[in-house]
Amino acid sequence: MSISSQEICILRKDKNLALLQTNGMPGNKYNCSPGTPRTRLERLLRERELRKFNKSLNEGETESSTNDPSSPDAETSTWFNDEESLETVSAGRVSLDGSKQRLLVVANRLPVSAVRRGEDSWQLEMSVGGLVTALLGVKEFETRWIGWAGVNVPDEIGQKALTKALAEKRCIPVFLDEEIVHQYYNGYCNNILWPLFHYLGLPQEDRLATTRSFQSQLDAYKKANQMFADVVNEHYEEGDVVWCHDYHLMFLPKCLKERNNKMKVGWFLHTPFPSSEIHRTLPSRSELLRSVLAADLVGFHTYDYARHFVSACTRILGLEGTPEGVEDQGKLTRVAAFPIGIDSDRFIRALELPQVQDHMKELKERFAGRKVMLGVDRLDMIKGIPQKILAFEKFLEENPNWRDKVVLLQIAVPTRTDVPEYQKLTSQVHEIVGRINGRFGTLTAVPIHHLDRSLDFPALCALYAVTDVALVTSSRDGMNLVSYEFVACQASKKGVLILSEFAGAAQSLGAGAILVNPWNITEVASSIGYALNMPADEREKRHHHNFMHVTTHTSQEWAATFVSELNDTIVEAQLRLRQIPPILPIEVAVDRYSKSNNRLLILGLNATLTEPVDTLGRKANQIKELELKLHPDLQEPLKKLCDDPKTTIVVLSGSDRSVLDDNFGDYNLWLAAENGMFLRVTGGEWMTTMPENLNMDWVDSVKVHTLVRLSLV
Structure with a gap:
């Protein structure tokens, strides 16, 4: 049976053949013959489609079918050549004995709440969060959680x-x-890193106290991280994947x-990573950057966060940033979104x-004749609750005809209630709400x-659905998954999402949402009016775009993709x-050198030939670079x-000609300056290695444009 270019694989189920068509699917120009997709993206997209197709084929079957050699995961091995296939098996999800690869998930908190009932008795309750849900849906791995029980x-x-x-x-x-x-x-985590990563400065009166305690907090941070590492090492088995x-x-x-x-x-990282100027x-x-770079794969929610991280490594550590990540002396740490x-x-x-x-029916009756607007947030500095309420006030102020036709339901879940700044925020929000209602x-x-508490899952879903x-x-x-949850519950209503451009979700849902700058209250108020008056066909289009994204880019898909990428x-x-190339064996090199009659040594x-100069980190060391x-x-x-008449020496350097002249003028050797642009034998004149008739007029033009751009900056 021949396979057309529009069919990428044959999957077997119940002795029947099913063809997975790739019309409209990225990478569909490749057929099922052995070969490797030319880009990482093409392969990942194929694997995603295969996982979805396999899931639909095996609906209701036992989990053991994942190890069936005819499953899509087994079929993907045909996309690698023999050498890569062996490596993939050794690093992949299923070992040779058929057992699943173990995944050790290491987080600050375990996904359980623990309450002590006696000296040797504990009551445990599983938490339901984004990370927990994501990893529960990944069946290819045997997952273990490591963390603090709280x-x-x-x-x-x-x-x-x-x-x-x-x-x-x-x-x-x-x-x-x-x-x-x-x-x-x-x-260290909540008072230093968290505010910094969210672009929040410490209150002025606290800075001196924070500076005094900084070193002890950093020491405790390092100690805690080492304690996590000790537990990981205790339970680690060869071949495990560790996800921090x-x-x-x-x-x-x-x-x-x-x-x-x-x-x-x-x-x-589940939060934003700030600009290098902030970091x-x-x-x-x-220390933090170099510690993270020890990982094989570093992940962020958005491309912007990944770009900021690479930029910080480049500007602060002096390392080379590449499209793949950060390179340090030949070791590449992959960085991706x-x-x-x-x-x-x-x-x-x-x-x-x-x-x-029942909840939906109750809410519809309660707010009959009024448009429902909804905010669901932690009562936190970064959530912009005061700005949201003030923008709603401005909208009511400018649109008196809407005052009895719209209601804002704000769910504000209390957090860190023992911190003075959060207590102040709570009072501020209550004061604004009371003034506007009055x-x-x-x-x-x-x-x-306004509710200062959380809602249970059924009540929350009902609220999303009627909004x-x-x-x-x-x-x-970092992302804000409330926007995703709202979209998922809007298949019937097809409501409008007004989304801050500073939320990570803006890069995923921006095309279907109304993006706003939350600090611009006038803009937010105008967007509220636009959303309430939006035509049905536009609401349909916007919702369709976001709904397709939310239902295809799931938490399970996120987890599976990250571990597969790792x-x-x-x-x-x-x-x-x-x-x-392997390191040259010294004994072999010396033996060959002694037996040869015509030797060429090219030395950096x-x-x-000089003492190592570390130009990273300290600017003072940059002066040493000029004094080689x-x-x-x-x-x-x-x-x-x-x-030695049998030996020719060439010193190759990126430095200026004068540096080589000063150091090697008295030696009988060849000098190559500015990475080989200029060449001479000592005692001779410098000559250029460039063609004689090469037109270099463009250099002056570039210099002028560069100076102009620098002056504008």
Whole structure:
């Protein structure tokens, strides 16, 4: 049976052949013959389509079918040549004995809440969050969680009992004492890194206190990261993938690699990564960057965050940024964007539940005749709740005809209630809400309904479903999945999403949402009016775009793609190392040298014939680069080599001709300056290696344009 160019693979199920068509699918110009997709993106897109197709084929079947050799995952091996196939098997998801590859997920908190009921008794309850949902949906791996349980357990009996109880949930605890938690979590993580990564400056009166305690908090941060590493090392088995999460564990990749350089380590940041100009203000800026770079793969929600990270490594560490990531002395750390999603099916299915339907009916009756606007946020500095409410006030002020036709429901979940700044924010929001309700409300209705608590899942889904306009006005947000949840629940209503351009979700849902600058209250108020009056056909188009994205870019897809990329990154690193010429054996080199009659030695200058100059980090060292001197210990050996009639010496350097003249004018050798642009034998004149008739008029033009651009900057 022949296979056309529009068919990429044959999948077997129940002894029937099913062809997976690729019309309209990226990369469909490749057929099923052995060969490798020419780009990483093409291969990842193919794997995504195959996973979806396999899921639909195996609906209702047992999980064991994933190891069937006729499954799409097995079929993907035909896309690699023999050499790559062997490497992929060794780094892939299924071992030779058919068992799944283990995935060790390391996060600050375990996905469980633990309550002590007795000396050796614990009650556990699983949390439901984006990361938990994402990894529960990934069936290709055997997942283990490593993290802090959120409770202080000082006694050995309690620790053993909790460890045993967590093992049933596939969780492994890291036990942190109260002092470490205070300094590491409340101190360095929440008071230093979190504000910095969200572009929030510390209050002026706190800066001196923060500076004084900074070193002790950093020490606790390092100690906590090492404690996480110790637990990982204790449970690690060869071939495991270790996935580190968030700003709490930026030192962890380095700790792990120092113990086992062959360990597969990925690190993902769930917050924004700030501009290099912001990150460089952090006293431990270089240490953190180098520790993260120890990972094989570094992931962010958006391309902007990834670009900021690469820029920080380039500007602060002096390393080379490439389209693939960051390179340091031949070692490449891949840096890429992996936008997280949600379990959209969970929200869509929930809308059919009787409990949710009852909530929807109640809400529709309660707000009959009025458009419903919704905000769901943590009561946090970065969520822009005051700006949102003030923009709504401005809208009511400018549109009196809407005052009794629209209502804003604001859910503000309290967080960090013991911190003065958060207490102040709570009071500020309450004051604004009270003033607006007093100004525009009546005895029977108010324009703003504000709740200082969370809602259960059915109530939240019902609220999303009856909403006409969702308002997300974060001043900074890593992603903001409230926008995704709203879209998932809007199949019937097709409401409008107003989304802050400073939320990571703006790069995914921006085409279907109305993007706003939350600091521009006038713009947000105008967008509210536009959303409320938007024609049905435009609402349909906008919703369709976002709904397609939310339902295809799920949390499960995000997790599977990241881990697949990490495995592939390891393989590519191995292949890259094979291409590097091996180190020349000294004994062989000396033997060949002594037996030869015509020898050519090409020597570099900096760090070869001079003392190594570290130009990274400290600007003072840049002055040394201008003062390159031949190492005193090498002067006599070099003179002997130059005087040997059987040996020709060439010194090749990127430095200026004058540097080579000053150092080697008295030696009998060849000099190549400015990376070979100029060449001479000592005692002769400099000559250029460029063609004689080459037109160089363009150089002056470039210089002029460069000077103009620099003056404009």
